[in-house]
Amino acid sequence: MSSFNDYNFKPFIQAAIKDLGFKKPTPIQSKVIPTIKHGKSVIGKSATGSGKTHAFLLPLFNNLDVNNNSTQIVITTPSRELAYQIYENVKQIVKFSEQPIRIANYVGGTDKERQINKLKKEQPQVVVGTPGRILDLFKNGDLDINTANQLVIDEADMTLDFGFLETVDKIAAAMAQDLQMMVFSATIPPKLQPFLKKYMKNPVFDDIPTETVINQNVDNWLISTKGNDKNSLIYQLLTMGNPYLALIFANTRERVDEIEAYLQGQGLKVAKIHGGMQPRVRKRVMKQIQNLDFQYVVASDLAARGIDIDGVSHIINDDIPSDNEYFVHRVGRTGRGGMSGIAITLYGPDEDQKIQALENMGINFKPKEIKHGDVVDSYDRRRRQKYKGHHDKLDGSTLGMINKKKKNVKPGYKKKIKRAIKVKEDQNRKIEVRSQIRARKKQKKRSSERYQ
Missing domain, CATH: 1.10.287 (Helix Hairpins)
Structure with missing residues (x-):
């Protein structure tokens, strides 16, 4: 499809698309939207930032029976932040509907009693939330998902990694027999296959390959620490680049706290996001970040997969993640929507094998270094290897x-x-x-x- 007009969406969906400023469907949207509109189950494999959220939201709301007051759609996410993000997307769509559409967001760490009291009065037509809270409300008899026949599992590989797949399994088992399941993920791990086969009969599998592992709009820099203090290097990179919005990723909560404290000590206004923070605090900080109250954000990998922030111009990797897929998702936070971005990875002398593993995935780096207060081109770290054959000729x-x-x-x-x-x-x-x-x-x- 070359235009969203070709899908014959209902007027309120078309109005939402116009408000979003979408011009033409992305590859995953072109593949998935017709499939979902026709009521078929689908597995959508696509990279971060490919537009998959609206690939399922637009056709689902187009098919929603607004006159049916029971729960029809359940959307699960592995993190609260991602649930909040999708819920905001949902609110943007339903505000254009002339007839009210009841939506709800259920995640851990929120007021459960308040949710129960509201459920006693009416059931939501669309549910977004984390698996644990959704199942908890269902098991207690408060949320009725037996009537729902459309289930979206977003970030399925992350759902598996976080140990939520068994919970999602119980949610799927409680739903209607004629279940239309939509699974979206950047990767489809082998351990996910038994679950998919259990609930999906002849699903349409749409694999949207990327020309490069890293978005072509992103300059992917590699900087050796050379034994220097990482905190100081990060501060230099932030202050010399004047980013619009910079995300600094660290592997542990402790390291996130350390970087945030150091940068604040240098006079920068910095926010932090990681799983050890209280849910209400994380939610408040996320709203502040999205309102651009902060120019610098330090985050754990929870943010790499669970948060979608517009306008990220710089990514700094304080360390290389233990899972190489997380590296891709970190860098995928910038260079979105046709905008350019810069991703900077710091590495130490003992991390050459980790860099090599990323390069084996097809990730290309530009060697850089900080010199005289600026980032300049550097030498290839493998230059010695290139001269190895030359040395072999010597006696x-x-x-x-x-x-x-x-x-x-x-x-x-x-x-x-x-x-x-x-x-x-x-x-x-x-x-x-x-x-x-x-x-x-x-x-x-x-x-x-x-x-x-």
Whole structure:
């Protein structure tokens, strides 16, 4: 489809699309929207930032029976932040409907009693939330999901990683027999397959490949720490780049706290987001971030998969994540909506294998370094390997001099090595020239003898 008009959406859906400023469907939207509109189950495999949220929201709300007051749609997410984000997208759509559509967001850490009291009065037509809270409300007899026949499992691989798949399984088992299931994920791990086969009969599988692992709009920089303090490096990068909105990712909550404290100590206004914060505090901070009250945000990987913030211009990886897929999702926070972005990864001398593993995935880095208060091009960290073949041509004595380990390197030792290499190369050239001269003389002698 070249235009959203080709889908013949209801007027209020068309109004929502116009309000969003969408011009034409993304590849995942072009693939998935017709499938969902026709009531078929679907597995959508697509990268972060591909537009998959509206790929399922638009056709689902188009098919919603606004005159049916029972629960029809359940959308599960593995994190509260992602649930809040999708709920905001839902609110944007339903505000254009002339007839009221009842929606609800159920996540852990919120006022459960208040939710129960409201459920006693009426059931929502559309439910968004985390698996634990949705199942809890259902088991207590408060939320009736038996009537729902459409289930969306967003970020399915993350749902599996966080151990929520069993909970989602129980939710799916409680829903209507003619269940239309929609599973969306950046990856489809093998451990997810038994669950998919249990509930999905002949689903349409839409795999949207990306031309590159990293968005082409993103400059992917690699900076060696060279043993320097990471906190200081991060501060330099933030202050010299003047980002519109920068996300700094760290592997642990403790490291998030440490970076935030350091940057605040340097006078920067910084927000932090990680799983150890109280839910209400995280929710408040997220609203402040989305309102652009902060220019700098330090986050754990929870934010890499669970938060969608517009306008992120810079990503800084304080460390390389233990799961390489998280690296992709971190960097996927910038360069969205056709905008450009910069992703910067700091790495130490002992992390070369981790960088190599990312490069084996097809991720390309531009080597950079900080010099005189600016980020400039640097050398390829593998340059020594490229010259390995050249060194192999040298004899044992010269190689021994190069490879010899000295605890106390004397002044001029490197120059001595270079001189030794040059002398050996000159000798090799002379030998080669002499060999060629001898060969020519022999050839000339044989030719003259032939004609005598």
